[in-house]
Amino acid sequence: MFLQQLVNGLTIGGIYAMIAVGYTMIYGVVQLINFAHGEIYMLGAFFAFTFITVLGLPFYAAFPLAMVCCAVCGVLLDIFAYRPLRQSPRLAALITAIGMSIFLQNLAMIIWGSRAKPFPQEALPAYFEKTAVSFGGVNLSWFHFFIFVLTIVMMAGLHLTIKKTRWGKAMRAVAQNKTMAALTGINVNRVISYTFALAGALGGAAGIMVAAFYNSLYPTMGYIAGLKAFAAAVLGGIGSVPGAMLGGVVLGVAEAFGAGYLSSLYRDGISYAVMIIVIILIPAGLFGRVLKETKKSM
Amino acid sequence: MIPTLEIKALYKNFGGLEALKDISFNIGRGEIIGLIGPNGAGKTTLFNCVAGIEKPTAGQIILTHGDRTLSIGGKKPEAVTGLGIARTFQNIRLFDNLTVIDNVKIGRHCRTRSVFFGAVIRSKFQQAEEKAISESAYQFLEFVGLKGRGQEIARSMAYGDQRRLEIARALATEPQLLMLDEPAAGMNPQESRDLMDLIRRIRDNGITVLLIEHDMKVVMGVCERVVVINHGEWLAEGLPQDVQNNPKVIEAYLGTGAANAA
Amino acid sequence: MGKLELQKLTRGAKIRIGLLIFALILPFLPFVTDYLLHIAILVLLYMILALGLNIVPGFNGLLDLGYVGFYGIGAYTSGLLTYHFGLSYWVIIPLAFMNGAIWGILLGAPTLRLTGDYFAIVTFGFSELVVLFLTNEIWLTRGPLGLPGIDVVSIDLTLFGGPKWEFIGELPYYYLAIVMVLITVFVMYRIQDSRLGRAWFAIRDDEVAAVSCGINLLAYKVIAFAISAAFGAVGGSFFARWMTFLSPDMFKFWESFLILCMIVLGGMGNIWGVMIGAVILVSLSEVLRELLPLLGLPADVRFLAFGLIMVLMMRFRPAGMLPIAAVAAQMRAGRTKRRKSKPAMGIKK
Numbered sequence: 018m019f020l021q022q023l024v025n026g027l028t029i030g031g032i033y034a035m036i037a038v039g040y041t042m043i044y045g046v047v048q049l050i051n052f053a054h055g056e057i058y059m060l061g062a063f064f065a066f067t068f069i070t071v072l073g074l075p076f077y078a079a080f081p082l083a084m085v086c087c088a089v090c091g092v093l094l095d096i097f098a099y100r101p102l103r104q105s106p107r108l109a110a111l112i113t114a115i116g117m118s119i120f121l122q123n124l125a126m127i128i129w130g131s132r133a134k135p136f137p138q139e140a141l142p143a144y145f146e147k148t149a150v151s152f153g154g155v156n157l158s159w160f161h162f163f164i165f166v167l168t169i170v171m172m173a174g175l176h177l178t179i180k181k182t183r184w185g186k187a188m189r190a191v192a193q194n195k196t197m198a199a200l201t202g203i204n205v206n207r208v209i210s211y212t213f214a215l216a217g218a219l220g221g222a223a224g225i226m227v228a229a230f231y232n233s234l235y236p237t238m239g240y241i242a243g244l245k246a247f248a249a250a251v252l253g254g255i256g257s258v259p260g261a262m263l264g265g266v267v268l269g270v271a272e273a274f275g276a277g278y279l280s281s282l283y284r285d286g287i288s289y290a291v292m293i294i295v296i297i298l299i300p301a302g303l304f305g306r307v308l309k310e311t312k313k314s315m
Numbered sequence: 316m317i318p319t320l321e322i323k324a325l326y327k328n329f330g331g332l333e334a335l336k337d338i339s340f341n342i343g344r345g346e347i348i349g350l351i352g353p354n355g356a357g358k359t360t361l362f363n364c365v366a367g368i369e370k371p372t373a374g375q376i377i378l379t380h381g382d383r384t385l386s387i388g389g390k391k392p393e394a395v396t397g398l399g400i401a402r403t404f405q406n407i408r409l410f411d412n413l414t415v416i417d418n419v420k421i422g423r424h425c426r427t428r429s430v431f432f433g434a435v436i437r438s439k440f441q442q443a444e445e446k447a448i449s450e451s452a453y454q455f456l457e458f459v460g461l462k463g464r465g466q467e468i469a470r471s472m473a474y475g476d477q478r479r480l481e482i483a484r485a486l487a488t489e490p491q492l493l494m495l496d497e498p499a500a501g502m503n504p505q506e507s508r509d510l511m512d513l514i515r516r517i518r519d520n521g522i523t524v525l526l527i528e529h530d531m532k533v534v535m536g537v538c539e540r541v542v543v544i545n546h547g548e549w550l551a552e553g554l555p556q557d558v559q560n561n562p563k564v565i566e567a568y569l570g571t572g573a574a575n576a577a
Numbered sequence: 578m579g580k581l582e583l584q585k586l587t588r589g590a591k592i593r594i595g596l597l598i599f600a601l602i603l604p605f606l607p608f609v610t611d612y613l614l615h616i617a618i619l620v621l622l623y624m625i626l627a628l629g630l631n632i633v634p635g636f637n638g639l640l641d642l643g644y645v646g647f648y649g650i651g652a653y654t655s656g657l658l659t660y661h662f663g664l665s666y667w668v669i670i671p672l673a674f675m676n677g678a679i680w681g682i683l684l685g686a687p688t689l690r691l692t693g694d695y696f697a698i699v700t701f702g703f704s705e706l707v708v709l710f711l712t713n714e715i716w717l718t719r720g721p722l723g724l725p726g727i728d729v730v731s732i733d734l735t736l737f738g739g740p741k742w743e744f745i746g747e748l749p750y751y752y753l754a755i756v757m758v759l760i761t762v763f764v765m766y767r768i769q770d771s772r773l774g775r776a777w778f779a780i781r782d783d784e785v786a787a788v789s790c791g792i793n794l795l796a797y798k799v800i801a802f803a804i805s806a807a808f809g810a811v812g813g814s815f816f817a818r819w820m821t822f823l824s825p826d827m828f829k830f831w832e833s834f835l836i837l838c839m840i841v842l843g844g845m846g847n848i849w850g851v852m853i854g855a856v857i858l859v860s861l862s863e864v865l866r867e868l869l870p871l872l873g874l875p876a877d878v879r880f881l882a883f884g885l886i887m888v889l890m891m892r893f894r895p896a897g898m899l900p901i902a903a904v905a906a907q908m909r910a911g912r913t914k915r916r917k918s919k920p921a922m923g924i925k926k
């Protein structure tokens with residue numbers, strides 16, 4: 018039971034991490050909680066679904082293509098919904114984000130119907146089902162491995178991108194101080210769009226994996242997953258990418274154990290509770306910095 | 316004379332920056348004290364420590380309240396206001412979108428009490444209190460020379476009038492010590508003269524005044540004693556003319572050459 | 578009122594009295610069906626809720642995303658008290674008010690020291706937890722099965738040897754709702770024009786200056802939050818005794834968002850704007866609910882329209898249709914306002 022829950026926790030934790038880094042990166046550059054991020058995650062699943070069932074693409078092609086579409090969606094979201102409000106107060110941007118989230122959820126409902134759909138399992142590689150490793154009464158299938166490996170690769174890739182590439186450095190600069198970044202020649206808007214694209218791609222990938230692994234996709238799947246991933250980002254320290262990764266895994270494991278040992282009814286509640294407690298007691302999270310109040314000009 | 320405010324060995328660090336180092340001086344009841352020094356000397360930081368917006372790193376700030384003395388370093392700002400220290404801000408912080416009279420009425424907040432039930436039921440107590448708030452607010456407006464301007468929106472006033480409104484609001488808190496942060500900034504000579512007159516009238520009403528100011532005419536014209544700080548340290552103190560001729564003070568403002576030339 | 582005094586009333590006041598008279602005679606107009614009355618009561622209920630929520634973003638400038646939590650707590654508390662103890666509604670109203678206020682204080686005290694984003698998220702989490710609780714604690718709430726059989730409102734004079742008059746149909750609820758709305762508006766006006774209201778506006782305008790006037794930020798924010806929650810709970814109590822049936826899915830986040838939309842659309846902080854927002858959105862919701870199936874679309878798509886409306890409003894008219902000066906100025910000035918350098922996330926000193 019313990020091992021089973023651990024495996025479950027790590028699996029879903031990796032997924033939460035992938036969504037959480039999206040929240041945290043966007044918050045880092047534009048100081049906005051992108052409520053619609055969960056919907057990009059959901060769209061990833063639906064794009065893949067559509068590519069497979071309607072266009073007949075194989076899984077290995079549909080996956081990256083859907084990720085690209087999600088990246089584009091993220092950029093469009095920024096350009097049309099958030100960029101015009103860059104100078105507006107937070108309240109307006111927050112309401113816009115929620116509005117977009119609701120808009121996208123319902124758009125998906127119109128296009129694909131509101132009922133949950135099974136993911137076309139036949140499109141998945143046959144060996145996914147097979148058990149790769151078995152220990153302590155737990156079976157790890159190749160699908161499990163696929164998810165673990167993909168999650169780790171993507172997280173590592175993200176980490177390298179942020180640390181080593183020019184774009185990564187530009188993102189960090191914009192996150193620290195937009196004005197200075199602009200003064201050093203960085204095209205701030207472009208960097209922000211890039212961030213949204215990256216966040217969108219990762220979120221979309223997470224959506225596809227969840228839909229395929231749990232064999233179900235529905236338009237409101239982004240709502241809950243998004244909220245939990247946000248809790249993970251808060252836990253790790255909003256603005257910190259490694260924090261979001263760690264927060265995602267910790268939350269996933271906590272949820273699995275909580276649901277397994279305490280109460281499966283309150284599975285979702287665990288995330289909300291964690292989030293509230295973390296915010297109240299340690300708002301900086303595990304890795305974040307409590308941003309010092311910028312010196313008031315008096 | 317019992318000092319109204321004693322500042323003893325006050326230190327304030329921001330991370331690695333020592334903004335205030337071992338500052339000590341006293342303010343006597345009914346005095347008008349000027350606090351001067353070059354930009355960045357730590358004057359506003361001192362104000363903030365006294366007002367409770369910053370917590371001193373070390374040292375004491377002692378207020379004489381009635382017949383007791385209280386250490387107020389580290390107290391919350393609203394508590395400090397309640398104890399009778401009011402301040403204005405270098406950049407003027409009015410309630411821009413409220414009326415002039417509402418700005419002053421809010422100054423009465425710390426001396427009044429009614430909250431929800433009073434507001435809804437309009438008890439006799441609340442009604443009397445509202446009447447008193449209103450009357451005193453209009454009086455404060457008149458005192459600073461803004462009579463009849465109550466219904467204007469604060470944001471739309473001229474700069475000089477905004478300064479006076481901020482002073483009226485501070486006076487409404489019934490302070491024993493009023494701290495003004497560069498009140499003459501941006502004023503023309505006539506306005507400065509009116510300001511000096513206002514400050515004297517404030518003092519004549521029994522309020523002690525501590526004044527940060529760069530305008531030397533105002534400092535010389537209205538302050539009885541001047542305290543000079545530079546780089547967060549006490550530099551000199553005394554009568555305005557004496558301080559004006561103090562070579563160390565001249566050096567601080569103008570550089571070594573000027574001090575030698577004086 | 579003599580003719581001369583009638584002329585002294587401002588145009589605004591005349592309009593309002595006219596609307597009130599219209600509202601009072603509405604049920605007797607020829608085209609008004611029970612269905613229309615039902616919608617009208619819904620409008621009035623949302624007016625109360627919107628006015629309650631208005632206190633927090635409108636008077637205080639904070640975003641409360643969890644308002645439906647108080648609405649739900651109020652509804653279920655009233656429903657359960659009625660179901661198990663048969664309490665009279667006239668006793669329940671003050672109880673709901675106090676219950677809401679207590680929950681407001683419980684949630685607000687630890688969270689109102691947080692900055693805007695964190696506060697919004699925490700309230701969001703709170704309302705989700707409320708729904709989870711209502712759904713899962715079946716022994717208490719009957720969970721997803723819902724709570725039926727709640728007594729209707731009644732005026733019971735049997736103690737004094739008089740009759741017991743039960744509310745049957747929509748009509749009595751309609752007039753009760755009007756009375757409740759009037760009381761709510763009355764309270765809001767009284768607060769606006771008082772020391773409490775001024776303290777809130779000061780906080781909204783410039784927190785540092787407010788503190789320098791002796792205003793305790795946390796205490797006054799908690800008061801605002803508690804009163805807002807109290808009205809939410811009272812709205813919930815009305816809902817429980819009117820619908821006579823409750824289920825957890827009536828209290829989802831969507832309701833919070835809808836009420837927020839009403840405030841934003843009508844003009845945050847403006848009592849009349851908020852009421853107009855309620856009228857528009859509830860009517861729009863019902864119109865779309867009927868219209869969309871005729872166009873071959875699921876009725877729930879109206880949510881999509883609302884999401885879009887909010888996005889467009891924020892883009893083009895963020896202060897709402899009847900903005901008040903303070904909010905309009907803040908929306909214009911936004912983050913470039915020179916003195917407001919707040920931390921992005923974190924605890925304020």
